[in-house]
Amino acid sequence: MKRHNYSTIHKLIIILILLFPVCSMASVKEVTLFPHSAKISEEAKINPQCDKGKCKAVFTLPPQADPESLVVFIAPQSHAKIEDVQLKPIQVRDEKKIVDLRKQLTALQDEKKEKQAKLQALDAQLQFWQAQTKAKTKTVAxxxxxxEAIGKxxxxxxxxxxxxxxxLEKxxxxxxxxxxxxxxAAGHKETAGEVTLTLSGSNQNEISLSYTYSLGGCGWLPLYRIEGLPAANSVSFSWEAEIWQSSGEDWKQVQLNLATLQPIINVNPPDMPDWIIKPRKLYKAARNKDVAATALMQKDDSAENEVLSATPAETRNTTYSVWSLGRKNIEAGSRQRLxxxxxxxxxxxxxxxxxxxNPQAFVRAQVKLDKPAEIPSGQATFVIDGAVLGKREFSFAxxxxxLFFGTSPLISVSSSTIADKSGEKTIFQDKQTRSWQWLIEAKNSSSADIKLRIEEPVPQARDKRIKxxxxxxxxxxxxxxxxxxWLLDVPAGQKKTIQNNIELEAPNDMNLDFGWR
Structure with missing residues (x-):
């Protein structure tokens, strides 16, 4: 009887294996992190179910995966061809999280039992010492x-x-x-993607395949430290990446890459709209409702116009750069810096x-690299000679x-007006004149000689009759x-001055706007 039961169970297992194609545990091999997503490359070995030359294989994508981004590759040695790919949503639970929570619950329950046992022992001690108050002694001492012993x-x-x-309360x-x-977690189910491959040309029990897809809940953030070192004529540049992933599984020894831009997964190019040139329609703004109608029509026109309009190795692609960081372990749910x-x-x-x-003098560093670099926008800590200046956005291409490293309180450059005169308009001369005179004073109160660059605006005439x-x-x-x-060398503790005179001449009947200066 027992032998018959074992035979029945064995046959049932074989039938289940034949009915359902088996996918061994897929492993993540390569991860390319973008700022707010990731491109995942996995490898798996599948035991397909075959019938009359057609085989089916099934594997599952994680809930955060984008099914539309899936690309599947069959290993050449498998001699199989993908005939069809079917995607359907399925409901899954986070079994790993459930197991972890149950382990934590069991550990806490065991700890609670220990604390309760200790509490009972302390109650017994208290009862013992309280009972000693009724004990009789021979002497007052x-x-x-x-x-004293009871009290302590x-x-x-x-x-x-x-x-x-x-x-115990905690x-x-x-x-x-x-x-x-x-x-x-036990009651919450997420929607994952089940992938069914229809294969042909395969007569093997096991097929090796790889596939890539985009995954949400992942990303990286560039962090920089930029220190100006004027004495060494150099800028110290340090770049770290803060990375994270929430796939629910730790990635072990994956090839990690960082990319600068989000991938665009449009498959088809956009349609080319017609280029239409036509006369503009004129609308009279006689009444308020006509004004509103005109505004609405102009809005429609504008909408139409909008339609017409170790050390990481860097790899430059057409639209973004990728840095290879080698093989790394990336834990799920935590952030780490690389x-x-x-x-x-x-x-x-x-x-x-x-x-x-303003009279402030800003420390400027003109950087010249041996070869072009592309550094994405991110938060940078700026430092000069060990003094932290603060954080601000930084990028470089x-x-x-x-680069600027703040101001020096020991360097000042002031501008004072000596004269600002307008000539009288005369009928016979038929012209008007104006003259400005400024004195620029650069003062170096530091103990070191400096190089100073002074910039002043050039008045720009918008009419050829203005001289x-x-x-x-x-x-x-x-x-x-x-x-x-002006480029000046200002010795320590010294001053230098610049005299700046500008004269203007224009027609007498021209109404001039002299601008902000």
Whole structure:
């Protein structure tokens, strides 16, 4: 009879294996983290169910996966071909979380039993010492000794009892919280994706495949430390990545890559709209309702116009860069930091002042790299000579860039007006004139010589009849359409001045706006 039962069970197991294709536990091999998602590459071995040359294989994607991003590859040695891919949602529970919660509950319940046993022992001690108050003594001295012993031991037992009762209260709260989490986890089901592959050409019992998909609940954040070192003519650049994933499983020894931009998973290109050139419609704004109608029509037109309009290795793709960090362990539900690079950038330091706006002098570093770099936007801590200046957003692209490291209280550049005169409009001369005179004073109160760059605005005439004449001492080292630029060497404890004269001439009947300066 027993042999018959074993034979029946054995046959039932074989039937179940034949009816349902088996997928061995898939393992994550490579992860490319984007700022708010991840591209996951997994490998699996599947025992498909075959019938008349057609085989079916099934595997499951995690709840955070995007089914539309799935791409499946069959190993060449499997000699199989994918004929069809079917996706359907299924309800799953977080079994790993449930097991962990049950373990925590069991441990807390055992701890509670220990505390309760200790509490009973303390109650017994208290009863014993309280009973000693009725004991008879031979002398007064013995009575005092007994009273002292009773007092000390009752006090000690009460203190220990209070501590144990407090611990039991905390344990009860944690037990209640864990039980609620367990009930929620056991009753909560998430929607995962079940993938069914239809295969042909395979006569093997086991097929190796790999697949990739996009996963939510993952990401990384760049963190930078940038320190200006003027004495060494360099900028110390440190880059770390804060990474996280909430897949519910720890990733063991996966090839980890970091990418700068979110992937775009559009398969089809957008439709090309027609380019239409037509006369504009004119609307009269005679009444309020006509104005509203015109605004509405203009809004429609604008909508139409919008339609028309070790050390990580870096790999540059068409639209983003990828850094390879090697094999890493990434725990689920926690954040960790990984070092990407530490570099020393050559830089030329000087002070930059714009006295027409304020007298402050800003520490500027002009960075020149050996080769172009792409550093994504992130939070950076700025430091100069060990002093922390604060945090602000930072990004870098190319081989050259400008960084600022705050101001120096020992350097000031002031601008004072000497003259601001307007000439009288005369009928015979048929012209008007105006002249400005400023004195720029640069003061170096520090104990070191400095290089100073001073920038002042160039008045820009928007009419060819406006004539401008400039007289400066010394002459600017550089000049473009918008700025005068002086480059000065100011010794320690010294001052330097710049005289800036500007004369304007325009037609008498021209109503001029002289701007903010």
């Amino acid at each position: 013995d009575s005092y000794k007994l009273a 031991n009752v006090q000690k037992s009460n203190q220990e009892k209070f501590t144990v009762e407090t611990q 344990i009860d709260k944690n037990l209640k919280r864990l039980q609620e989490e367990l009930n929620q 070092k990407i690079k530490d570099e020393s950038w050559p830089a030329e330091f000087l002070f930059l002042a714009r006295p027409s706006l 190319g081989a050259e860039g400008t 401008l004449n400039f007289k400066q001492n010394p002459e600017p080292a550089e000049k473009d359409h918008a700025r005068f630029i």
